[in-house]
Amino acid sequence: MTLLQLFINVEPVVVRSGCTVAAALRVAGDGTARMSISGQSRAPFCGMGVCQECRVTIDGQQRLACQTLCQDGMQVRLAP
Amino acid sequence: MTPSTPSNSAPGLAQCDLLVIGAGPAGMAAALAAAPSGMAIVLVDDNPAPGGQIWRDGPDAHIPPAARHMREQLARRANVRLHLGTRVLSAPAPGQLLLEDAERGWCLGWQKLILCNGARELLLPFPGWTLPGVTGAGGLQALIKGGMPVADQRIVVAGTGPLLLAAAASARQAGARVIHIAEQAPRRAVLGFAAQLLRWPAKLGQALTLADRHYRTASHVQAAHGSKQLESVTLRTRGRSETLDCERLACGFGLVPNTQLGQLLGCALTPAGTQAPALLVDCWQATSRPSVYAAGECTGFGGSERALVQGAIAGHMAAGNNQAAQKLLPERARWDAFARQLRQRFALQPAIRQLAQPDTLVCRCEDVPLAALQGRGGWTDAKLHSRCGMGACQGRICGAAAQVLLGWSPPAPKLPLSPARIGTLALSSAPSTPEPAHGN
Numbered sequence: 411m412t413l414l415q416l417f418i419n420v421e422p423v424v425v426r427s428g429c430t431v432a433a434a435l436r437v438a439g440d441g442t443a444r445m446s447i448s449g450q451s452r453a454p455f456c457g458m459g460v461c462q463e464c465r466v467t468i469d470g471q472q473r474l475a476c477q478t479l480c481q482d483g484m485q486v487r488l489a490p
Numbered sequence: 491m492t493p494s495t496p497s498n499s500a501p502g503l504a505q506c507d508l509l510v511i512g513a514g515p516a517g518m519a520a521a522l523a524a525a526p527s528g529m530a531i532v533l534v535d536d537n538p539a540p541g542g543q544i545w546r547d548g549p550d551a552h553i554p555p556a557a558r559h560m561r562e563q564l565a566r567r568a569n570v571r572l573h574l575g576t577r578v579l580s581a582p583a584p585g586q587l588l589l590e591d592a593e594r595g596w597c598l599g600w601q602k603l604i605l606c607n608g609a610r611e612l613l614l615p616f617p618g619w620t621l622p623g624v625t626g627a628g629g630l631q632a633l634i635k636g637g638m639p640v641a642d643q644r645i646v647v648a649g650t651g652p653l654l655l656a657a658a659a660s661a662r663q664a665g666a667r668v669i670h671i672a673e674q675a676p677r678r679a680v681l682g683f684a685a686q687l688l689r690w691p692a693k694l695g696q697a698l699t700l701a702d703r704h705y706r707t708a709s710h711v712q713a714a715h716g717s718k719q720l721e722s723v724t725l726r727t728r729g730r731s732e733t734l735d736c737e738r739l740a741c742g743f744g745l746v747p748n749t750q751l752g753q754l755l756g757c758a759l760t761p762a763g764t765q766a767p768a769l770l771v772d773c774w775q776a777t778s779r780p781s782v783y784a785a786g787e788c789t790g791f792g793g794s795e796r797a798l799v800q801g802a803i804a805g806h807m808a809a810g811n812n813q814a815a816q817k818l819l820p821e822r823a824r825w826d827a828f829a830r831q832l833r834q835r836f837a838l839q840p841a842i843r844q845l846a847q848p849d850t851l852v853c854r855c856e857d858v859p860l861a862a863l864q865g866r867g868g869w870t871d872a873k874l875h876s877r878c879g880m881g882a883c884q885g886r887i888c889g890a891a892a893q894v895l896l897g898w899s900p901p902a903p904k905l906p907l908s909p910a911r912i913g914t915l916a917l918s919s920a921p922s923t924p925e926p927a928h929g930n
Contacts, residue, residue, distance in 0.1 A: 437639060440718070446620070453623070454629075455613070456625070457629030457630065457636075458610065459536055461886070462882035462883045478575075479538045
């Protein structure tokens with residue numbers, strides 16, 4: 411199994427190749443992807459690209475963490 | 491897989507003979523059935539790999555040999571092109587769809603279209619359902635297949651349907667401790683379903699491998715608790731409540747057909763009833779729109795075997811091979827009967843509609859509580875007063891929930907069908923766009 415390294419808010423994270431960014435969020439920390447408009451932490455929920463709870467910024471573009479595979483050197487940013 | 495050959499169309503516009511939306515069992519079967527005709531076929535899916543939800547690939551996925559075989563067959567077909575990580579945004583002109591992947595957007599013209607959009611989970615609100623650690627049941631399975639670590643975590647699985655057992659099995663395989671499986675249907679309904687499985691031996695075999703000593707009927711989630719993360723779950727089983735400490739709750743109440751794209755194209759839906767609306771098809775899988783077929787869970791949920799045979803029928807019909815389609819009708823009837831059993835036996839109990847409290851958020855995108863919806867006349871009224879359904883998911887989660895909780899008709903699809911880049915949306919007004927030089 412190959413490993414690759416990506417960055418979540420600049421912190422390096424090592425995951426197995428083939429993992430989704432949603433998986434990487436949980437490897438790196440508590441899995442939180444975004445804060446809701448009333449300030450609650452939200453994590454991947456539907457797991458299949460419907461609920462949009464896991465939307466994050468990946469290499470400058472807004473993407474869904476659950477439908478994006480990790481790539482070496484990928485920069486993932488969570489909204490502050 | 492090689493580029494589709496442009497055919498009779500405006501110069502520069504990417505064209506195909508057959509466009510299949512969704513590369514799950516139905517879409518793969520449709521493309522494979524149509525492929526021998528030599529048609530230029532494009533198969534589109536928003537996930538990074540084909541297989542749909544049931545055959546989702548990933549570092550922790552175990553794909554059945556039959557699914558792998560279908561993938562290999564597709565890859566060998568020179569006239570089938572696969573676009574993964576690609577979403578459908580709109581239908582800018584008749585016979586055209588606007589597509590977007592991570593890098594680009596483009597319009598694709600089609601002669602025949604097969605909709606295999608699948609289904610999403612019915613995710614219903616209960617106190618605490620927005621806490622990190624709470625997911626759908628199929629949702630947890632999908633996340634685990636995508637490599638999300640769950641080893642040594644305590645997991646409660648809840649909701650309804652055979653998917654709960656499959657989700658629990660995936661979690662256990664990944665090293666989690668499944669401490670409770672709460673099936674809301676009463677014991678007699680589940681036993682009745684199990685007894686009927688003799689008619690579908692393959693399904694009975696599957697059920698036996700999934701049997702679990704933590705499975706409880708007439709059991710449902712009441713609330714999830716935790717400050718920043720899920721810490722425990724209160725379950726109600728035959729009138730008794732108990733609270734279990736756990737790291738995860740996977741809760742799904744069945745499936746909702748994905749009808750948005752079909753609706754956008756003007757395809758009729760199944761008549762309103764107790765089930766969520768599905769795309770209406772005739773015995774040839776044709777929708778109410780000419781040259782548009784639909785197959786699989788978007789025509790009403792019924793499992794992968796039914797999706798495979800429906801997809802094959804649609805593929806043969808799109809290729810003009812009515813005889814081949816006709817031969818499959820008895821097989822489809824067999825799985826239609828299975829689908830009816832599934833829907834009847836796992837119908838939602840009234841208590842499930844009472845789980846959300848006035849302060850429970852129903853719309854997770856705009857953080858709208860149930861209290862803001864109660865007393866409203868329906869979707870439009872609720873949207874005007876609360877922004878419910880106006881967030882990123884475009885009402886796909888809260889719309890299905892409001893139908894179950896309040897009896898409201900789900901909202902009509904909005905454009906674009908998914909959040910999209912401005913540059914892509916500009917294409918829908920441009921006259922034509924070239925097909926990208928290479929796919930995925």
